[in-house]
Amino acid sequence: ALTIAKYLEKEGLQEVKVNPIDGSVSFNKASATSLSTLKQGIDRLGYHVLDNETATKGSTRFLSNSKQRFLFTLPFTALLMLHMVHPWIPIHWIMNPWVQLSLCLPVFGVGMWFFGRSAWKSLLTGIPNMNVLVAVGAMAAFGYSLMGVILHDSNYLFFETAASTLTLVFLGNYLEEASIGSTQRALKSLIKSQKVMANMIAFDDQHQEQILPIENTQLRVGDLVLIKSGEQVPIDCKILWGDCRVNEAILSGESIPLEKTKKDFLIGGSIVEDGLLKAQVTAVGKETVLSSIVQMVQTAQAEKPPMQKMADKISAVFVPAVIGISIIAFLINYFGVEVGFSDSLMRSIAVLVISCPCAMGLATPAAIAVGLGRAAKKGILFRNAASLESFKKIKQVVFDKTGTLTTGRFSIENFHSTIDPNAFKDLVFSLEKYSNHPIATSIALHWKSNNIIQWKKIDEIKGIGIVAEDKEGNVYESGSHRILPATVTDRQHNVYILKNKTLLGWIDIKDEIRPEAKKVIEWLQQKGIRTILLTGDMEHKAQIVAKELGMDEVYAQQSPQEKMNKIAALNKTTPTAMVGDGINDAPALANATLGISLSDSSQLALQHADVVLMHHGLQNLPEALGIGMHTYITIKQNLFWAFIYNVVAIPVAGVGLLTPTFSALAMGCSDVVLAANSVRLFVKKVL
Numbered sequence: 001a002l003t004i005a006k007y008l009e010k011e012g013l014q015e016v017k018v019n020p021i022d023g024s025v026s027f028n029k030a031s032a033t034s035l036s037t038l039k040q041g042i043d044r045l046g047y048h049v050l051d052n053e054t055a056t057k058g059s060t061r062f063l064s065n066s067k068q069r070f071l072f073t074l075p076f077t078a079l080l081m082l083h084m085v086h087p088w089i090p091i092h093w094i095m096n097p098w099v100q101l102s103l104c105l106p107v108f109g110v111g112m113w114f115f116g117r118s119a120w121k122s123l124l125t126g127i128p129n130m131n132v133l134v135a136v137g138a139m140a141a142f143g144y145s146l147m148g149v150i151l152h153d154s155n156y157l158f159f160e161t162a163a164s165t166l167t168l169v170f171l172g173n174y175l176e177e178a179s180i181g182s183t184q185r186a187l188k189s190l191i192k193s194q195k196v197m198a199n200m201i202a203f204d205d206q207h208q209e210q211i212l213p214i215e216n217t218q219l220r221v222g223d224l225v226l227i228k229s230g231e232q233v234p235i236d237c238k239i240l241w242g243d244c245r246v247n248e249a250i251l252s253g254e255s256i257p258l259e260k261t262k263k264d265f266l267i268g269g270s271i272v273e274d275g276l277l278k279a280q281v282t283a284v285g286k287e288t289v290l291s292s293i294v295q296m297v298q299t300a301q302a303e304k305p306p307m308q309k310m311a312d313k314i315s316a317v318f319v320p321a322v323i324g325i326s327i328i329a330f331l332i333n334y335f336g337v338e339v340g341f342s343d344s345l346m347r348s349i350a351v352l353v354i355s356c357p358c359a360m361g362l363a364t365p366a367a368i369a370v371g372l373g374r375a376a377k378k379g380i381l382f383r384n385a386a387s388l389e390s391f392k393k394i395k396q397v398v399f400d401k402t403g404t405l406t407t408g409r410f411s412i413e414n415f416h417s418t419i420d421p422n423a424f425k426d427l428v429f430s431l432e433k434y435s436n437h438p439i440a441t442s443i444a445l446h447w448k449s450n451n452i453i454q455w456k457k458i459d460e461i462k463g464i465g466i467v468a469e470d471k472e473g474n475v476y477e478s479g480s481h482r483i484l485p486a487t488v489t490d491r492q493h494n495v496y497i498l499k500n501k502t503l504l505g506w507i508d509i510k511d512e513i514r515p516e517a518k519k520v521i522e523w524l525q526q527k528g529i530r531t532i533l534l535t536g537d538m539e540h541k542a543q544i545v546a547k548e549l550g551m552d553e554v555y556a557q558q559s560p561q562e563k564m565n566k567i568a569a570l571n572k573t574t575p576t577a578m579v580g581d582g583i584n585d586a587p588a589l590a591n592a593t594l595g596i597s598l599s600d601s602s603q604l605a606l607q608h609a610d611v612v613l614m615h616h617g618l619q620n621l622p623e624a625l626g627i628g629m630h631t632y633i634t635i636k637q638n639l640f641w642a643f644i645y646n647v648v649a650i651p652v653a654g655v656g657l658l659t660p661t662f663s664a665l666a667m668g669c670s671d672v673v674l675a676a677n678s679v680r681l682f683v684k685k686v687l
Contacts, residue, residue: 001361002316003045003127011038017299020361021369024298045125046118063110066173073107077167080104080160097149097157104159108142111135111166128319134169136323137352137660138162144345161346164661165353172668176362176675198234199226201278216268219281227266227277235268236288237279244275289614296381297372300388314360322355322650329654339656346660350653354663359645359670363638366678371631374682379614380624387610389635390594391628393575397524398567398588400580401535401545403438404598404618406511408581410442417497417505424505426451428497431466431478434458438581439494439509440466440478463536463560465495475500480536482559492538513548516619521549523622523687532570534563534578534588563588579621596621626686634681638674645670 001020008016012031019025029035039049063069080103082094093099112135119135122128141162148156200214201224211226216234219225224240227233233246245257248270257273260266266279267289285291330348333339339347368385375382382388399405417424430453432440458468465479477483477498481491485501493506521531532553533546542556555566564587570576571593578585578592589595589609597609598617613620649670653663 001365003122003125003129004042004047006127007041007045007125008038011041013038019298020365022298026299044121045127046121046129046131066170066177069110069114070167070170070174073110073163073167073170076103076107077160077163080163097152100157100159101146101149104142104145104163107163107166108138111138111162111170115166115169130319132319133322133352133355134165136326137349138165140345140349140352141165141660144342156342158342158346161349161660165349165664168661168664168668169353172664172671175668176671196232196234199228199231200224201226217285219284221281221284223281225279225281227272227279229272229274229276231272233266233268233270233272233279235281236283237266237268237281239264239266240278240280242275242277244277245273247271247273293376293381293614296383297376300368300372300382300385318355318360322352325650325654326351333654333656343656347654347656349660350656350658350663351650353660354649354653354658354667355646359642359674360639362671362674363642364635366675367631367634367638367681370678370681371627371634375624375627378620378623378627380620380627381612381614382628383610383612387594388628388631390575390610391625392632394529394577394594394625395574396530396532396570397577397579398532398534398570398592399551400578400585400588401533401537401542402511403581404579404585405517405533405545405549406513408438408442408511410439410509410511412443412446412507413510414508415505419504424497425449427453427476427504428478428495428507430455431458431468431476431497434468435460435466435478442509443495443507477501481538481557492540494538494541513545514617516617518549520618520621521551524625525550525552527625530574534558534566536560536563560585560587564591567591579618596624622687627681630681630684630686634678637677641674641677642670 001018004025005016005018008018008025008027011033013027013033014030016027017025042049063072079094080100115131115135115138118129118131122132139162141158145157145159145162148158196216198214198216198219200212200219202210202212204210219235225234225237227244229244239260239262241262243259243261246260246266247257248267260275265282266272266277269290283289286295326348329351330344333344333347334341368388371388372382372385402408415424419427425447426449429444429447429449432444432447433452435441435444453468453470455468456471456473458466460466461479464482465477468476470476478495480494481496483498484491484496484503485498488496488503490506494509495507497504497506524531530553531549531551532555533542533551534555535542536558537556539554539556542554545551546554558566563585567576567578567588568591571591575593577594577596578588579596579598580586580589581598585597589597594611595609596611596613598613611624613624649658649663649666652658658666
């Protein structure tokens with residue numbers, strides 16, 4: 001990943017991201033270099049660019065993957081290793097130098113075709129990769145043994161060292177690929193759910209309904225589909241007819257079915273456990289919920305959090321450093337402690353083979369892949385990998401009230417007007433229908449009218465309200481107490497309506513607290529995290545909610561600018577997470593250490609959030625915090641293992657306590673241990 005990233009940056013490309021887990025590469029192409037030239041350049045580095053179709057089918061060429069190469073070289077290496085049991089079992093023919101050379105040649109040929117070519121290409125580009133270490137070690141053992149054949153001296157024969165090194169590194173590569181592949185388990189299950197057959201509803205010339213089986217990728221927005229009991233919802237859609245019970249475990253991990261009826265939305269990939277539905281497609285391709293989740297997770301995987309940068313710096317100079325250490329080990333052994341040439345060479349080769357830069361490179365991405373995968377499975381989306389790491393330092397969480405701690409489903413508790421009530425309702429509807437604020441949306445829903453006023457001009461001012469001008473030039477305003485002139489002293493209501501700065505009436509709104517809010521607040525406080533309410537609502541209403549939930553602090557009647565300033569001030573003292581959902585929360589979300597938004601938030605809030613909770617509520621917030629913290633712990637464990645392995649293993653090999661054969665096995669195992677520790681995150685208790 002580092003090699004390819006450096007090459008592309010050298011070619012003038014910007015924002016290069018190489019995902020070491022799934023092999024995807026993205027960049028902004030600002031240079032004049034053509035894509036075909038870039039592909040050829042990557043090929044010269046020893047890697048291959050696959051299009052989507054090739055990547056899906058996989059290569060059918062012989063010896064095209066590590067598993068095939070390992071199985072091919074294993075029989076030859078196993079025969080070569082028989083000489084180790086020669087003193088106990090008389091197998092004289094295996095001691096023949098020409099037999100050993102013949103057995104080693106196929107293994108050496110395959111090894112050099114893979115490791116040697118890659119090593120040579122990486123050296124030519126000035127970015128040596130790990131295959132340099134393997135190739136140099138195997139070539140040293142093979143060349144030394146070849147000299148023994150020519151000189152007819154059996155003391156020079158170490159063909160089994162060259163063969164076992166290559167074979168066991170192939171095994172290590174295969175185990176690494178398999179174990180790292182398992183870190184993608186949750187993401188693969190999401191991807192797999194994206195392609196299914198659908199029952200499309202069409203009409204013939206006589207307007208008779210026909211059902212056509214069609215792949216969901218062929219559906220378009222507005223198409224009608226029939227979904228039967230037990231079937232998977234083929235794509236995001238809205239129910240037009242029928243009731244059902246839907247299992248959304250593909251996203252939430254919860255198998256408890258949800259009741260859905262007409263006008264409710266269904267997420268592609270969920271299962272209709274009971275019911276018969278006719279639905280209209282609302283999103284296709286990359287616009288669907290599952291596609292956006294997969295895309296967001298893949299993008300986040302390619303991001304580098306701060307902890308990875310240290311490992312990258314070390315990995316970048318690792319190969320030249322190890323070659324230097326290997327030469328020093330040979331010189332000290334041969335000249336310093338007067339070990340024989342053969343033993344000194346074997347120790348030098350062992351140092352080359354046991355060194356493992358890929359463990360350091362994979363320590364962070366492997367843990368992040370699992371953390372992001374588990375989070376996606378639970379309906380928690382991390383926009384970037386750095387936000388996973390940010391969770392470790394969060395000491396206080398700030399909540400918006402309306403639509404975040406409360407359901408956002410309002411009812412009109414009371415209202416008063418100085419004009420005819422019906423005319424007042426028509427006026428309010430004509431204003432509020434243009435706003436995305438949850439209160440405005442609810443009022444518009446309750447007082448829906450056909451007597452709509454046609455405005456000459458209308459505008460929504462964030463954190464203030466709606467301002468409209470009619471054809472006669474009258475200016476109407478709808479908003480909080482902030483729009484009131486100084487002469488009005490009654491400021492205890494939710495919404496005020498003004499005409500030319502004269503009060504026409506007010507509306508009181510009743511909202512309900514989310515059922516899960518109290519448990520979430522209690523969980524945070526048990527973890528020593530302070531909870532703060534930050535809202536634009538009235539002081540007395542904010543205090544009622546804060547008291548019911550047991551929150552630590554309240555800041556009420558805050559404008560968007562004041563919210564942003566308050567978050568900035570809180571951040572200066574303690575790393576702070578902000579949970580919000582409205583347009584007026586967007587600046588504060590962007591300013592927080594960690595911005596968290598709900599899936600039914602405004603698009604502006606979603607764009608400024610680092611984390612999105614998918615399931616219309618706060619119930620996944622503790623899990624998001626837990627996954628973030630434990631992913632960070634796993635990264636630390638992985639980095640510790642990667643560093644300590646190399647710190648201990650290289651000197652052990654240098655003093656002759658490990659042969660090159662065991663060194664090759666240990667090198668492969670180091671990656672497997674690291675990947676296995678990462679995979680533990682799938683089942684680890686995080687709450």
